[in-house]
Amino acid sequence: MHSADVIVVGGGSFGAAVAYGLVRQGVDTVILDGSDDSLRAARGNFGLVWVQSKGMGLQRYADWSRESSHLWTDFADDLQDSAGIHVNYQNGGGLNLLLSEEERENCRRSIDIMRQQAGPDGYDAEIIERDEVQKMVPGLRVGDEVAGASFGPHDGHANPLRLLRALHCGFEHRGGRYFAQNEVVSITHDGSAFVAQTANDRFVAPKIVIACGHGITKLAPMVGLNAPIRPQRGQVLVTERIETTVEMALGSIRQTDEGGFMFGNSEEEVGFNDGTTLPIAGNIAARAVKAFPQLSGVRLVRNWGCIRVLTPDKCAIYDESETMPGAYVATSHSGVTLAAVNAHHVANWVATGDTPPDFDHFSARRFDVPAAA
Amino acid sequence: MFRRLHDAGGQSVTIDFEGDALQVGAQETVAAALMAAGAGHSRTTPVSGAPRLPFCMMGVCFDCLVEIDGVPNKQACMETVREGMKIRRQDGKRRLDP
Numbered sequence: 245m246h247s248a249d250v251i252v253v254g255g256g257s258f259g260a261a262v263a264y265g266l267v268r269q270g271v272d273t274v275i276l277d278g279s280d281d282s283l284r285a286a287r288g289n290f291g292l293v294w295v296q297s298k299g300m301g302l303q304r305y306a307d308w309s310r311e312s313s314h315l316w317t318d319f320a321d322d323l324q325d326s327a328g329i330h331v332n333y334q335n336g337g338g339l340n341l342l343l344s345e346e347e348r349e350n351c352r353r354s355i356d357i358m359r360q361q362a363g364p365d366g367y368d369a370e371i372i373e374r375d376e377v378q379k380m381v382p383g384l385r386v387g388d389e390v391a392g393a394s395f396g397p398h399d400g401h402a403n404p405l406r407l408l409r410a411l412h413c414g415f416e417h418r419g420g421r422y423f424a425q426n427e428v429v430s431i432t433h434d435g436s437a438f439v440a441q442t443a444n445d446r447f448v449a450p451k452i453v454i455a456c457g458h459g460i461t462k463l464a465p466m467v468g469l470n471a472p473i474r475p476q477r478g479q480v481l482v483t484e485r486i487e488t489t490v491e492m493a494l495g496s497i498r499q500t501d502e503g504g505f506m507f508g509n510s511e512e513e514v515g516f517n518d519g520t521t522l523p524i525a526g527n528i529a530a531r532a533v534k535a536f537p538q539l540s541g542v543r544l545v546r547n548w549g550c551i552r553v554l555t556p557d558k559c560a561i562y563d564e565s566e567t568m569p570g571a572y573v574a575t576s577h578s579g580v581t582l583a584a585v586n587a588h589h590v591a592n593w594v595a596t597g598d599t600p601p602d603f604d605h606f607s608a609r610r611f612d613v614p615a616a617a
Numbered sequence: 618m619f620r621r622l623h624d625a626g627g628q629s630v631t632i633d634f635e636g637d638a639l640q641v642g643a644q645e646t647v648a649a650a651l652m653a654a655g656a657g658h659s660r661t662t663p664v665s666g667a668p669r670l671p672f673c674m675m676g677v678c679f680d681c682l683v684e685i686d687g688v689p690n691k692q693a694c695m696e697t698v699r700e701g702m703k704i705r706r707q708d709g710k711r712r713l714d715p
Contacts, residue, residue, distance in 0.1 A: 484690040
């Protein structure tokens, strides 16, 4: 048996960021992580720190994403100091390329809605023309079919695997205890503390944060919480390494600091099947070539499918149990974007009970409202 | 440094590696042929520039990347030599065609 101040269930980019923030505040924390055959969304992540499309219908989430991007520069420096790992955060803004007039029109409508929703807080993304796109991406010739792009000044990207490793190393470096292959099977409360039972061990703490992706649906009800998440597959393609040509994040296209391009944007409703399919991979590659015809000859070296952790409105859920205070749930498919706010504000919320402003907006109770007939 | 365990016999072909003509067995992979000829490193890495030789010889490690007949980043262990094949070291990252 092990005891701690806080148990964090889940060692992906969500759980590890909260846990990292907790040990940074001096809170005695354990991470209970799954195994190599867990779904592990953090290992398939694309690596965007993305703001421009976040928060349709929930302004608090748009603000939250933007706040995280503002914290990201210091957060990356802090990870470099405590873990010695450079996560290669680039914050030069992001372009969402529009490959037809129809996509441009849809994007224009979304921007209008987001701008109206934001009101005086402001919404910063805007549509720019093809020649401006070319100026922002000088290293690659922009395809003739590109009908402009939406530019978000707060967008950026980072290496998601190095982020995960930095969070884990930083966590352990500051005294956190990490337990792999300890998938939690039950959570109970013994009157004084929460007890998390794994296959071979027990962990006891007065507070517990459930941040284990799809594992949440099983564990959250055990502490009076509800998180109606569903799986959605995204496929990613990776190319051979190419001389650096693009520093800016381009939505479904980004070039890593090591030279490989990543392409990917599929949203597939295939349950927990994390396989790959040629038609989807072909569509993803065709879009990349349409955007940048020079990519037509490059070799693909990898293709994977990964399962997103998606809430009904695609915005994050943060909740504390009303019936069992001290139990929290935290989840979203945006583990890289939100890593900075998770390490700062969410960790502080759990450590001190000091709730960030308007945090009830993130409660899963927002989904309990029945749809109008 | 490397020697063949048994001589496959039969035909040989001539390939060009960085301008040098090499006589190699007609059935060999590019990776095996370059190592048997003592041709030295076959690529430098894109990140640190370290010189590398083929390693896994079965298509997994991507350490044997070379340029073959003008096509960059080919896995030398997955290609059989051909008469007149022109091979160059893969020097770090490839460039895109204009």
